[in-house]
Amino acid sequence: MIPKIISWSLKNRYIVLLLAAGLFAWGIMNVKKNPIDAIPDLSENQVIVFTEWMGRSPQIMEDQVTYPLVSNLQGIPKVKNIRGTSMFGMSFVYVIFDDDADIYWARTRVLERLNYAQRLLPNGVTPALGPDGTGVGHIFWYTLDTKNLDLGEQRALQDWYIKLALQTVPGVSEVSSFGGFEKQYQLIVDPVKLQFYNVSLMDVMNKVRANNNDVGGRKFEMSDMAYIIRGLGYIKNKEDIESIGVANYKGIPVRIKDIGTVQMGGDLRLGIFDENGEGEVVGGIVVMRYGENADKVIDAVKEKMKDVEKGLPEGITFKIAYDRGELIKASVSNIKSRLIEEMAVVALIVIIFLFHWRSALSIIIQIPITIAVSFILLNMLGISSNIMSLTGIALAIGVIVDNGIIMSENAYRHLSDWHKNRSQNLNS
Numbered sequence: 031m032i033p034k035i036i037s038w039s040l041k042n043r044y045i046v047l048l049l050a051a052g053l054f055a056w057g058i059m060n061v062k063k064n065p066i067d068a069i070p071d072l073s074e075n076q077v078i079v080f081t082e083w084m085g086r087s088p089q090i091m092e093d094q095v096t097y098p099l100v101s102n103l104q105g106i107p108k109v110k111n112i113r114g115t116s117m118f119g120m121s122f123v124y125v126i127f128d129d130d131a132d133i134y135w136a137r138t139r140v141l142e143r144l145n146y147a148q149r150l151l152p153n154g155v156t157p158a159l160g161p162d163g164t165g166v167g168h169i170f171w172y173t174l175d176t177k178n179l180d181l182g183e184q185r186a187l188q189d190w191y192i193k194l195a196l197q198t199v200p201g202v203s204e205v206s207s208f209g210g211f212e213k214q215y216q217l218i219v220d221p222v223k224l225q226f227y228n229v230s231l232m233d234v235m236n237k238v239r240a241n242n243n244d245v246g247g248r249k250f251e252m253s254d255m256a257y258i259i260r261g262l263g264y265i266k267n268k269e270d271i272e273s274i275g276v277a278n279y280k281g282i283p284v285r286i287k288d289i290g291t292v293q294m295g296g297d298l299r300l301g302i303f304d305e306n307g308e309g310e311v312v313g314g315i316v317v318m319r320y321g322e323n324a325d326k327v328i329d330a331v332k333e334k335m336k337d338v339e340k341g342l343p344e345g346i347t348f349k350i351a352y353d354r355g356e357l358i359k360a361s362v363s364n365i366k367s368r369l370i371e372e373m374a375v376v377a378l379i380v381i382i383f384l385f386h387w388r389s390a391l392s393i394i395i396q397i398p399i400t401i402a403v404s405f406i407l408l409n410m411l412g413i414s415s416n417i418m419s420l421t422g423i424a425l426a427i428g429v430i431v432d433n434g435i436i437m438s439e440n441a442y443r444h445l446s447d448w449h450k451n452r453s454q455n456l457n458s
Contacts, residue, residue: 057402078160102147161204171352173313185210201327209303210312211296328355393434
């Protein structure tokens with residue numbers, strides 16, 4: 031078989047050159063399409079189900095949330111394993127799929143099963159899918175550099191403006207906020223006053239919840255004009271909460287300020303985010319979507335941050351805490367320079383040892399064609415250009431050249447034997 035291929039190639043050398051040029055052009059196209067990252071993604075093909083039920087102990091979360099979810103998520107096609115973790119007020123279920131399963135197909139299957147498992151959970155508890163990212167999806171961290179806003183105002187700015195803007199960048203799965211205080215109205219109730227006015231804590235909760243609401247009425251027409259009746263009841267400040275009536279005591283309305291105090295505070299925190307020992311900061315973590323090009327996503331995020339920064343209050347800027355783009359560019363640039371140096375050294379050595387430019391050219395030309403074809407295979411297998419894959423290509427150059435040298439030397443030996451036999455026949 032091989033002799034026939036060699037014979038056909040020698041007789042149709044122009045077709046072989048055309049095929050080689052086509053493979054090289056196809057490889058160059060795949061080089062541009064191949065995702066670039068610094069480190070290979072070796073994480074499992076998983077879907078995370080997150081459930082929050084604040085105030086409950088880990089044992090309650092395990093018995094009433096984690097166990098029902100794990101039990102009902104069993105039997106999904108292409109599932110290898112299901113792991114559950116319960117902690118204070120939170121439950122995590124990790125559904126591990128086969129490596130050949132499409133991640134969005136897997137998320138759809140999990141979401142279908144969650145619709146059925148929802149009825150087994152306590153009222154008000156709703157599980158949600160985690161971001162469609164991977165274990166190495168945290169590609170960019172930033173903090174807010176400001177001296178004029180407190181931590182609560184910075185966190186509000188991050189949650190309600192910056193985060194929503196950065197999530198529109200293509201390739202971004204989630205922007206997770208960290209640091210600061212999540213602002214909230216806090217009602218501090220005096221139990222003695224509750225007992226005096228004969229009001230229960232549940233009555234206070236229901237009244238506050240009912241009064242923080244907009245309601246719609248009917249539409250009526252008058253003088254060829256249509257009017258819509260609405261009841262505006264959303265709370266805008268703490269004075270609105272203080273004025274809410276909760277009961278009636280001897281014909282006198284009992285309001286919130288009669289049984290307690292209202293203040294603006296921060297939600298309960300399980301930790302703080304300190305930057306270089308200089309104090310607390312507020313920022314966000316950009317999570318890349320599964321299978322995206324990390325280098326392009328980071329560049330797009332930086333461009334979006336320039337637009338967002340124009341709308342920030344005066345004196346507030348972004349400060350980059352972690353940028354994988356720098357690592358990507360440094361690692362890829364280092365591997366590229368090593369590849370170029372190796373190709374140049376190999377070409378020089380081949381020319382010196384063979385001392386025949388046509389033979390050296392036939393060996394050297396294999397290097398760029400083989401590297402280009404390797405990127406075709408990388409895209410087919412879904413492997414990005416990273417330190418590991420590019421290093422493997424660099425190491426393989428020696429093998430490529432060795433094969434070329436061996437074939438050239440073998441061809442020289444056969445030609446030498448042919449000339450020797452021919453000269454002997456002519457002399458005889």
